[in-house]
Amino acid sequence: MQYSKLLIPTLKETPSEAEAVSHILMIRGGYIRQLAAGLYISLPLFLRVMEKINTIIRQEMNRIGAQEFSMPVLHPAEVWQKTGRWDAIGDEMFRLKDRTDRDMCLAMTHEEIMTWLAAKELRSYRDLPQMWYQIQTKLRDEARPKSGILRTREFIMKDSYSFDADEEGLNKSYELHAQAYHRIFTRAGLLFYQVESDPGMMGGTTAHEFMAPSDAGEDEIAICGRCGYAANVELAVSVPPDYAPVDMPFEEVHTPRMKTVDEVSRFLGLPPLSFIKSLLLITKDAPVLALLRGDEELHEKKIQRVIGPYRPAHKDEIVEILGVEAGFIGPVNMINKEIRIIASTSIKTGLYAGGANKTDYHLKGINPEVHFQADWHDIRVIRQDERCVRCGAALKIQRVIEIGNIFKLGTKYSVPLSAVYLNKEGAEIPIIMGSYGIGPARVAAAAIEQNHDENGIIWPVSIAPFPVLILPLSTGDNETIKAADVICAALNSRHIDFLIDDRDIRPGIKFKDADLTGIPYQIIIGAKNLKDGLVEIKDRRTKETTKMPPDKAVEYVSRLIIVI
Known part of the structure; x- marks a missing residue:
């Protein structure tokens, strides 16, 4: 492929609207x-990258026996209404009416439609x-599109679905x-x-996400380097920092105008770990009091x-509800x-100080096992270097890009959409389902985030738009043109894709x-090396160069670009 025949509008300057490295380099490149x-x-280069990624996906999906379909992007509302997601999903869903005033939507995902087909x-x-x-193609009306192709309103997705007779079959498909x-x-x-994750709006019982480490990521995971424990921080658990309980009598203490943990901590001479932090939350059903240790965040x-969707209580609501x-x-x-109390498991035992439900007063010596009743849950944010619950090693918190996910859906969609099968006895049994997604563009962005330097992108060979770039430094030199022709012909004979920069511009x-x-x-x-019968091969990643005759260069490069 000739460079002059492709649209590759590179930019010298960093675009002002771009922040993520992948966004910057995809625009500049x-x-x-x-x-x-x-x-x-x-643009043409990115389309080639996407085709490479999608080819890998197709090969591996076909390898496990999956069959490729093509579903409509436009869906009738009634299919989504049967599963309840028409109402459960909010403004992120694009909705419209057709000319007959029928409610329709644009596909965010295809669980409903695939299940509808399975039922038939x-x-x-x-x-x-x-x-x-x-x-x-999928469409989602993101409230805050950002980070280039990492969070968009229209995107390509590989989504697959498994249909099994029982849980054992689902486990195999999963x-x-x-x-x-x-x-x-x-x-x-x-x-x-691969980390444990929350099924979220997809529903079901079990879910995992595939996360690529990157500073541009919007998710965080906790990982243990010793035992391999890995989970999204939305689910991750840890052993909180050690707390040696302070022996204190149960008594009321005057704390005038001291409202924060830090203020009361200094006044009483107690560490923040010795406090119970109380947060009033408002749900659609009733207010809830959430309890955390003083050094923890909700x-x-x-x-x-x-407790379901909630918001923090306003100051006047706190006075009205709790007095x-x-x-x-x-x-x-x-x-x-x-009022219902939800408490962090980290304060289940020990003695603590906390609010006395009396203005300008706190209580010391609160014993959770004696002085109040609560539902105990892990509701705290885990932090860097807290200990792994499995092996005790220090956990690391890492920012990541979600590149794929897998869900065990069970019968969440098959029951409302009547996707059933007849077993050997002739009884109708709901089909057991799984759902599995990959974002090809996210794979590309993650590859850039993990593979770049100050000069630009460094593509992994398997998904690069071209594995080889030929750079004739003088397009007006006969010897240079002749050597380029030899190399191009040899690459073609080996069916190796390449791009030749045939532009009449400066080598720099x-x-x-x-x-x-x-x-x-x-x-x-270059003319200088050709005088010695040599061309130069540069590895973009290592910046190392190797010189050899043109007829040997192709053989050398062909060995380098073998990919799994």
């Missing part, structure tokens, strides 16, 4: 252009198991997908972790899984005795663009 917030145009076509135990997949994902991401050249999604102003509330002697510009676009191997043809 001529891979994407932004149409509107969360909407991007894939899978009728007997003999039809099972099945695994269906597609690589399809493991097949997990193995396929490991191969896909390894072949794409990524460092990644994890929003952990508490939400326990005391914020800063002095606690779990003992509450006016509203019927060619070198800068070559590094910026990130093609893994460069064959540099």
